[in-house]
Amino acid sequence: MKKVSVCFTLNGDSVTAEVPVTWSLLKTLREYFELTGAKEGCGVGECGCCTVIVDGDAVNSCLYPIPEIEGRSVVTVEGIAGKEGTLHPLQKAFLENNAVQCGFCTSGMIMSAKALLDKNPDPAEEDIRTSLSGNFCRCTGYVQIIEAVRRVAKGNT
Amino acid sequence: MQDFEYLMPTNLDQAIGLLKKYENKAALIAGGTDVMVKIGKTRKAPDVLISLRRLSALRYIKKNGGYHIGALTTHRMLEQSTLVQSELSALHDAASQVGSVQIRNVGTLGGNICNAAPSADTAGPLLVLDATAVLEGPLGRRRVPLKEFFTGTYRTVRKPDEVLVEMEIPEDLGRYGSAYWKHTRRKAMELPLIGIAVALKLSQDNSQILDSRIALTVAAPTPIRAYPAEDFLKGKVIADDVLKEAGRIASSADCCTIRTSLRCEAWYREEIVRVFVPRMAKLAAERVKNR
Structure with a gap:
């Protein structure tokens, strides 16, 4: 299984991940970073349960090839509350x-x-x-x- | 999941070089909203995916000696362009109804055209705007009128080592208006049961149809022009019974090969063409007046 190493910004932090090249952004968020806020509903970009924000735009993370995330900024639902847990x-x-x-x-x-x-x-x-x-x-x-x-x-x- | 290599060229020459190098082992991916779904469903992938996403030089909407839209332009960019909305209205109608905001943020015009689904939303509008596809490969550039671009369901004239660079639309759109109707059951997240695009060129007093173009999607194995219905309209004074007859011709076997599918029965699709060709012609005419 070929792996790819990607560096990007995740909820404000610089992160690196080495994951199989076939993984989606959603799978990387859930399996590698253990951020399970984004969900897999349909897996084909219809239901929107996997929506995250990439460089300011809402995208279906289930269809987002992980190599594409290199250098980009991702915000997930885990990243929007205040530091002390104050809700967005x-x-x-x-x-x-x-x-x-x-x-x-x-x-x-x-x-x-x-x-x-x-x-x-x-x-x-x-x-x-x-x-x-x-x-x-x-x-x-x-x-x-x-x-x-x-x-x-x-x-x- | 079958393993693949994922390459991300940053300019067109690199992309074409990679296509040449890997030949039939490679496939192009842009926004990925079709390619990733297909890979996910079939669990099969090409050995190499060549991503066009970093070719930011191919994301543009320009007007100079015609309209030029880069192949990597997203549906969202088309949706938010006031130029597209006012001057290429049918394309605006279509782009703003593709999938959802999430899909439109990444899905590209070039991807929608090269995927060549019979239901491709942007194909009908581009056909009635008389668009030309600009392809580039190792031997240079060539231009193919979009009406000759689709060769079958999910098949086009694009060679495996060519990249779609842009869509060109001729400039003389001053007296033209256009509109697209996507017939669906829901308001969002739908494929069209049938798609109808109409462009009309009207005389200065808006009474006579000087030119007409009608395109249908999901009415044949590829997006098509309804030439007999277009010819019928040319030169006619615009009137309800004239537009109604154009709708009848467009829905007949002279123009299309409408079929029953899982999503819709043929008789219903024919009815929608018959009814909505006149409606879209009226909307297109309104838009000439409001330009």
Whole structure:
């Protein structure tokens, strides 16, 4: 099994990983770094449970070949809370707005929402819906999820 | 998972050199949203994957003596381009409906075209915008009109040692308007059941159709132009019954070979073509007026 060594920034820290070249970013995050916030749902880029932010853009980490991560900056759901464990405003809003049911989609939802708000702090509801359209919630709590994002967008938390 | 080598050239010459070196052992990968899915599903991979992702020089949308869109331009870049939205509207309609934001952030125009799925969203719009594919290989560059680019399902004229460099669109779009309809059951994360792209060129008073182009996806083994329906429209004064007849011709066996598949029955696809060719023609005409 051919291995590849990659250096990149992970949640603000410089890291190196030596993993099989066939691994995805998702597998590397989960198996090598033991960061299990990003989930594998479908494995083909449809469900969005594996969403992380690479250089500011939300991407499906399940489809991201690990060699491509060289030199890039990755943020996962583990990297967005404050140092002392203070929750990110989106995490707080999801809790307070009952936007979490089984929780499997939550980290992906939060990362897609964060990628949106980082670029557009005051999005229209349509922008929120578009940004979350690649994140499936099978408990169907979409209304609460969109509402949670909207609260943070408005700075109402 | 079958082992592979993953190479990341940083310029076009390197990429072509690697393609030449590995010949049929290598395959190109850009955003990876098709290639990685295929490798994951089949558990089979080529011996060498040559990534084009570091060829940042091929990510651009330019207007000078025509429109030039680099093959590595992402769907997201097309979606967020005001130039594309106002002047290449059908392409904007298509790019902003590919997959999800996550997919559009990495998926490329060149990848969508070279993968050559019968359902490729950007193919119809590029066909009605009369785009030309620019390919580069060890022997230099060649230009192939997109209407001659697709040779079968998932097959194109691109040779194994060639890289798609850019899509060119002729400049004289002043009196043209275009629109694309992606017929789906859901609002997002869908492949089209049928795709309909229309471009019209109108006279100065917006009454007469000077030129018309209609393209259909999922209506044949490759994305196609509906020439008989186009010819019918040329020179006609724009009117409901004229557009309706164009829809009828486009949905007939004169233009397409619509089939029943797992995702949709043929009669329904034909109905959608019949109904949405006129609707997209109207939208394209509206867009000429609003330019």
